[in-house]
Amino acid sequence: MSIGKNININININKSLQLAIGGFFIAIITFSVAYGFMHIKLKESEKEQFKFVASSFKIPIEEYYKVASQKEKEIEHELYYVLKDMNEELKDIPFHEISNELIVTLKDKYGLSEVAFLQRRNDGEIIIGKSSIKEEEGTKTSKWGYWYDAFTQLFDKKEVVIGRGYSKDQYWIGPKSYAYTNYKQNKMKKYYKFAYYLNEEQGYLINGIIKEEEYNQYGTTALNNLLEEFTDRVDGINEISILNAKAWKEFYDGESNDPFIIYGNMIHGDFISMNISPYNISSEKEIEFIKTSLNGKKVCSVFIPINNELYISLILKKNFLESYDIKLIIILLFVSIIISLIISVIVKNKLEQYENLLEVEKKRLQVIEEFKDAVANVPDCIFRYKVINNKMYLTYKDGRTISEDNYVALKGELIPMEEKMDFNFINKNKTKLMKAYILGEKQNFEYIMNEKFLDVILIPLKNKTNEGHIVSEVVGFVNDITKYMKDNKDSVYKAYHDELTGAYNRYMFNKDFEALKSELEEFEVLYLDLDGFKSVNDKLGHKTGDKILKNIVDRMKNVLIEDRIYRVGGDEFVILAKYIGEDENLKLVKKIIESVNMNIELEGELIEVGVSVGRAKYPEDGTSKEELLRISDEKMYSVKSMKR
Numbered sequence: 001m002s003i004g005k006n007i008n009i010n011i012n013i014n015k016s017l018q019l020a021i022g023g024f025f026i027a028i029i030t031f032s033v034a035y036g037f038m039h040i041k042l043k044e045s046e047k048e049q050f051k052f053v054a055s056s057f058k059i060p061i062e063e064y065y066k067v068a069s070q071k072e073k074e075i076e077h078e079l080y081y082v083l084k085d086m087n088e089e090l091k092d093i094p095f096h097e098i099s100n101e102l103i104v105t106l107k108d109k110y111g112l113s114e115v116a117f118l119q120r121r122n123d124g125e126i127i128i129g130k131s132s133i134k135e136e137e138g139t140k141t142s143k144w145g146y147w148y149d150a151f152t153q154l155f156d157k158k159e160v161v162i163g164r165g166y167s168k169d170q171y172w173i174g175p176k177s178y179a180y181t182n183y184k185q186n187k188m189k190k191y192y193k194f195a196y197y198l199n200e201e202q203g204y205l206i207n208g209i210i211k212e213e214e215y216n217q218y219g220t221t222a223l224n225n226l227l228e229e230f231t232d233r234v235d236g237i238n239e240i241s242i243l244n245a246k247a248w249k250e251f252y253d254g255e256s257n258d259p260f261i262i263y264g265n266m267i268h269g270d271f272i273s274m275n276i277s278p279y280n281i282s283s284e285k286e287i288e289f290i291k292t293s294l295n296g297k298k299v300c301s302v303f304i305p306i307n308n309e310l311y312i313s314l315i316l317k318k319n320f321l322e323s324y325d326i327k328l329i330i331i332l333l334f335v336s337i338i339i340s341l342i343i344s345v346i347v348k349n350k351l352e353q354y355e356n357l358l359e360v361e362k363k364r365l366q367v368i369e370e371f372k373d374a375v376a377n378v379p380d381c382i383f384r385y386k387v388i389n390n391k392m393y394l395t396y397k398d399g400r401t402i403s404e405d406n407y408v409a410l411k412g413e414l415i416p417m418e419e420k421m422d423f424n425f426i427n428k429n430k431t432k433l434m435k436a437y438i439l440g441e442k443q444n445f446e447y448i449m450n451e452k453f454l455d456v457i458l459i460p461l462k463n464k465t466n467e468g469h470i471v472s473e474v475v476g477f478v479n480d481i482t483k484y485m486k487d488n489k490d491s492v493y494k495a496y497h498d499e500l501t502g503a504y505n506r507y508m509f510n511k512d513f514e515a516l517k518s519e520l521e522e523f524e525v526l527y528l529d530l531d532g533f534k535s536v537n538d539k540l541g542h543k544t545g546d547k548i549l550k551n552i553v554d555r556m557k558n559v560l561i562e563d564r565i566y567r568v569g570g571d572e573f574v575i576l577a578k579y580i581g582e583d584e585n586l587k588l589v590k591k592i593i594e595s596v597n598m599n600i601e602l603e604g605e606l607i608e609v610g611v612s613v614g615r616a617k618y619p620e621d622g623t624s625k626e627e628l629l630r631i632s633d634e635k636m637y638s639v640k641s642m643k644r
Contacts, residue, residue, distance in 0.1 A: 058304055059459060060379065060477065061312060063444075064223040065242065067484060068263065075193055075215040076166040076173045078494060081507060082110050083171060083197035083208050085498075088569055091201040095119055095129060103132050113192065113214060118151060118205035126151045129204070145256050147174060154198045154205060170198035175247075176212060177258055191259070227264045238299070239315040241266035246309055248278045266313065270294060276301060283308045380454075381478035383408070385417060387437045392417040392426070395473060401480070422449060429456070433474075436460050440471045446481070453485040454478055498567040500546055501553040509566040512576055513625045517618070522579040524617050525625075526589065527632035529640060530571040531610040536600065539607070548600075548609070555595040559588070574629070579617065589613050612640040 086106060093102075098117055107115045116131035118141070126148065128139045141148050146162045150172050153160045160167035165174040173195040191212040196205045213221070227240040241264025248260035261268055274292045281288055283305040290301045294315065304312040381399035385392050394415045397408035406420045417426055425447060426433070432443045436458040443458040457477040463470055496508040504512070516523050530552070537545040549571065556565055556573075563577045577588060596611040614636025616628040 058306070058312065059457070060226060061223070061242070062306055063455075063457060063477075064226050065263070065306070065310070067481075068223045071215065072176065072193070073166075075210065076195075078215075079173055079193065079195040079208055079210065080168055080171050080197075081495065081505060082112070083195055083206055084506075086110055086206055086208070087197050087199050090199055090206065094202050095204045098130050103130065107132055110208070111210075112208050113211045114209040116207040116209065118196070118207055120151075120155050120203075126155070128207075131207075150174065151196065151205065154196060155203075157198065157200065170200065172196050175258065176262070191262075223263050224265070231265065237314055237316060239266045240264050241271075241313045242306075243303075243311045243313050244309060245278060245281075245283070245311055252278050261313075264313075266315070271313075274299075274301060281305075281311065283311075379477045380480050381476075383421070383476045383478075384410075384473050385433070385437070385476070386414065386473055387434065388414070390434075392433060392437075394420055397421075399478070425449060432458065436474045437471050451482075452480055453482045455481045501550050501567055503553050503565045503567040503573065505566065506568050508564075509568070509574060509576070510625065512564060512566075516576055517623075520578060522618060522620075524577045524579050524585060524615055525628040525632045526575040526577055526592070527614040527616070527629065527636040528573040528575065528592070529612050529636055530596070531612055531640065531643065532608050533571045535607050536609060540600075552596055552598075552609075556592055559591045559595045563588075574632075585615075589615070612636050612643065614639060 089106075090098075095117065103115050106112075114132045116133070116136060117129050118126055119129040120126050126141045128136045128141070131137050141151060144151075146164055149162050150160045150165070150167075153162075154170060154172060157170065159169075160172040165172055167173075173193060176191045176193050178190065178192070193210050193212070193215065195208045195210075197208070198205055223242075227242075231237050231240050241261050244260045244262050247256065247258050250256040251258065251260050259268065261271060274294055276290055276292060280290070281303045285305065288303045290303070292299060292301050300316040302314040302316060304314070306312060379399055380401045381397070383394060383398075384396040385394050387393075394408045394417050395412065396410045397406060397420055408415050408420055429445065429447060432445055435441055436443045437460065440460045440462060442460065443456075445456055447454045447456055455478070459475045459477070460471045461473045461475060463472045496504060498505045530549075533545070533549070536548055540548075553565065553567075553573075560575065560577075563575055566574045566576075568574050575592070577585060579585060592613065593611055596609065598609045600607040600609065614632040614634065616622065616632035616635065618628060621631045622628045
């Protein structure tokens with residue numbers, strides 16, 4: 001009997017051991033499957049949350065980028081007139097007479113960061129012959145890709161047609177790029193605009209260079225600050241930048257060394273080290289996640305297309321969207337087998353984490369709330385509103401310019417808009433406010449309040465229903481753009497006026513000439529050239545000469561009541577005058593001559609300053625501005641030669 005009992009005991013022990021081992025393995029397998037499934041769901045949830053965050057801050061980045069791009073276009077046109085005026089000053093100066101002192105003078109006079117001159121040698125090589133940056137002198141350009149093609153076309157007196165930059169007449173300006181010496185020596189991320197103008201008379205290229213921070217301080221600084229703001233405030237983001245997709249592909253294919261990271265805090269070298277192919281990124285996808293490594297650390301690179309040409313690029317922290325590590329499972333299995341008592345606790349904890357997936361919507365709302373705090377600190381004001389029974393109600397209002405009395409918390413309460421917002425703003429823009437909500441159309445407009453220019457963007461938030469997309473709320477962003485508007489106004493003035501004298505420039509002459517042709521049957525073109533002014537510059541210096549020249553223009557303006565004066569050369573001017581009658585127009589010419597005439601005594605010597613005037617009548621002498629300018633110029637020289 002004792003032997004049978006022992007056998008039964010051993011069998012029971014073996015069965016218990018088998019059940020225990022089987023239970024352990026079942027618990028381990030269950031835990032592993034649950035943990036892996038939970039990990040996948042968590043990562044999918046994190047991606048969905050990040051997509052929502054990314055789509056939200058894409059809007060202000062796009063708006064700030066438009067401002068920065070507009071400033072870049074303005075400087076491209078402005079530098080045309082700067083280099084054209086400089087060319088007028090240099091047309092009689094051969095290349096070998098360009099001195100270091102002249103380069104410094106031109107650089108300061110025309111407000112440029114640097115000035116250089118390119119020449120084409122007999123062997124066809126184009127080099128930087130002279131420059132305010134001495135390290136550049138002698139640099140060959142034949143390996144500069146399309147830049148060299150542009151230089152060649154300019155030297156051949158052809159219009160630049162390379163599909164890059166902006167060209168006009170004998171002028172071309174490339175996309176913003178690095179300074180050659182900075183990039184070659186230390187890979188510095190410092191951007192410039194390089195503009196080129198052909199001096200046809202002397203056969204060399206004038207190169208005007210201007211720093212990005214000097215021509216685009218508002219646009220670039222504002223955009224970079226915005227990217228820094230998101231980097232600091234949105235958890236998980238290390239770096240944000242904006243990429244030029246076309247330039248990136250050309251760099252990747254070895255066709256160009258031009259910068260493709262155009263804004264943000266990323267460095268080209270770090271980005272290239274991640275070895276990501278631009279051909280793996282599709283502009284048709286809403287967002288793209290790519291796992292890679294940066295400086296030996298695992299990261300996730302994210303690309304958000306703005307359009308076919310631009311991407312927002314983000315580098316996420318190494319533990320954000322990190323892939324599940326199979327080694328962790330092996331370690332957990334091994335530990336579970338050895339420390340069986342801890343298995344139940346681990347399974348319970350992980351199952352609790354899995355159950356938390358049911359609260360994904362709650363976590364999503366928390367992410368939205370956190371992101372709201374980040375965005376609310378970027379615009380000057382952000383507000384949200386609904387329309388009920390044709391009346392507008394605020395559901396939220398905050399921003400750095402909002403007083404405590406006008407703050408509206410995000411609690412779901414409906415506050416009549418007129419209680420917390422300026423009545424004139426509501427009254428004058430009611431149509432746009434209603435249109436954004438009722439029609440679901442984005443609105444963008446400017447509004448002046450308390451002598452400040454405000455840029456307002458209204459973005460409808462839509463919910464998908466069986467009947468289509470219905471607007472649930474409208475989000476409004478308000479930014480103070482007063483400084484930008486003032487800078488823009490100054491740029492417009494410079495585009496139409498001569499900076500030294502305040503007279504209109506040749507560009508404005510062309511516009512006014514066409515306008516007069518459509519308004520008047522007859523008018524005159526008066527061509528003026530100062531007499532004796534060269535002696536003033538030679539004996540008194542250019543600074544004194546500039547003051548006298550400005551004084552002469554001011555005196556002529558007092559005579560010209562309805563007519564305009566245009567500076568077309570160093571001491572040459574053109575006047576568009578209405579034709580009233582031969583006697584009256586002769587009187588006008590005499591008044592102009594009398595207003596200019598002056599005597600300057602210097603060390604016992606008398607310098608006489610006067611003016612010679614040539615007249616051409618429309619349409620009697622010609623119908624085009626070229627004909628009238630030529631004829632009036634010839635008549636002016638006839639008058640001048642009679643005085644000698």
